[in-house]
Amino acid sequence: MEITPQVITTAASLYELLDLLGEQTDPNNPVAWDTETTSLTPRDADLVGIGCCWGAGLTELAYIPLGHKSGTQLDVATVLEALRPILEGAEFPKVLQNAKYDRLVLRSQGINLAGVVLDTMLASYVLNPDTNHNLSDLSLRYLNVSAQSYKDLVPKGKTIADLDIAAVAEYCGADVHTTYRLTPLLKAELAEYPDLEQLFTTVELPLEPVLAEMEYQGVRIDTDYLGNFSQQLETDLAKIEAKAYELAGETFNLGSPKQLSTLLFEKLGLDKRKSRKNKSGGYSTDASTLEKLQGDHPVVDLIVENRTLSKLKSTYVDALPELVRLDTHRVHTDFNQAVTATGRLSSSNPNLQNIPIRTAFSRQIRAAFIPESGWKLVAADYSQIELRILAHLSEEPVLVQAYNNREDVHALTARLLFEKDDISTEERRLGKIINFGVIYGMGAARFAREANVDRTEAKSFIDRYYERYPAVFEYLQQMQREAIAQGYVQTLMGRRRYFNFTTTKLRDLLGSDPNQIDLDSLKRMSGYDAASLRAAANAPIQGSSADIIKVAMIRLHEVLKGYQTRLLLQVHDELVFEVPPDEWTELEPKITEVMESAVALKVPLVVDASSGPNWMEAK
DNA sequence: ATAGTCACG
């Protein structure tokens, strides 16, 4: 379909457009909007043009060129002021593909986007989390139309601003038209699934501006501190490298798994049975292998140390300062709301959800995350949220009661497993490993390795766990049966994760009564997809946790409106804020309360919050 | 582009 937008280049046509848009107030027929810019990074993005699509019977399209390098255009400031009441007016319903991006672009221009009633990307994500949700995929899937690709439109080294107004008008017109046409289809599909519609309307859609705000704020980084850290690591790595060459009797690339494999298992003749074959035929040199090889040759320790330090240096110490913006002195991550299969967020460029914490040394990276001068950084995290959710969903009486009595559940598990009242720290540690392990469907082999016990002991531990917590066992099995019989499982808020079993026998069970499925007999058949079934048992737990923290973030965003305090980061069960000194005393109980009461479960949710001069010390 | 590895919850 070829539809060419009207290109707005005169004041008269702009005011005509405003009149038409002023009439578009039907929330069931929102106007589709899209911005064309020069960069995927909103803060670097110059506005090149704005497109919109609306209509009652006839579909109408407009493109307003603003930043093309050539051609007649209206003044940006004039156009934005004219559009402001529409763009900022909640009474003018809008639909966008990935509204967070356009919101950030417009925000840089001083416009606060309001009235977004649908985001096609988020609607698609809620309906079908395990697919892609970019506009061209949606276009193909829902409309059977293949979209013109950005790459084909914009030559290498150029931006959209270099192109003719007519070409961009065509491209932008197609995008807003696609967005507009997707709207009724996605709305209708959501209407078929009331739980998903509710999830979309009350969680995903309102979360989007919260994430936009977090990204806009960014987090301050102490680049001097990282610079010193980098130099220190550089010195240490050079020494390690020299020593490793000396011990190996030759030089080699410490960063090459292939060369390491050859060195360890061929040249030095170390025990191949302590490793595993990898896909490319070599032997794995991963951390667990190296651990087993420790003591067999002195070079092993140096390889381990090199791995740790070079990972730290390249991924964090050197990478983070590169991403600090010169204008804000902060890093602005991208929170992706539509990538994970379970409903979690993800973070990229940089990923601020995997900043080291597990060892005292690597944790030092967190000291580089600092608040505005004179402020505090605050971390508030949910205590054992997934285990609490498991207790709630399984209704396991022993666990539910324990949490309600504010007991130490890892210690309780240890007492039940060891069948005694006084347990050691080591025994509690095993209780903790197994409590977390069941959430993922851990087997005896893994538990044996983690807990440092033998296989048979591990097996009997796991068996006893399920004897002590029979409802947990029942629940996890029930989720697997539902995945097979329904083809999906659900979270607390109705979020779905779908499963497609390829084995005929499993597929034949789709549509059957989950309670009639005998998992034990299925286990013995070939093609039994154990990994998918573990994912099915895990998804409601991981996904419900995501539901809960998303609700908390939305409510907190409202609460914080009267304060200077800002929400900066989300790390799955933790929120990080920066807080001016005079606000923390008042806000601490408020923040904790909002997080703890995000949903009411059969067990209490508990939040631990603390503040410090940086992220390392806010713990 | 893909594989291997490793950082987090």
Place this chain on the structure above:
DNA sequence: ACGTACGTGACTATA
């Protein structure tokens, strides 16, 4: 007998 704990993103080497 084997291999398996779920979910992510980034970096380096190598093709």
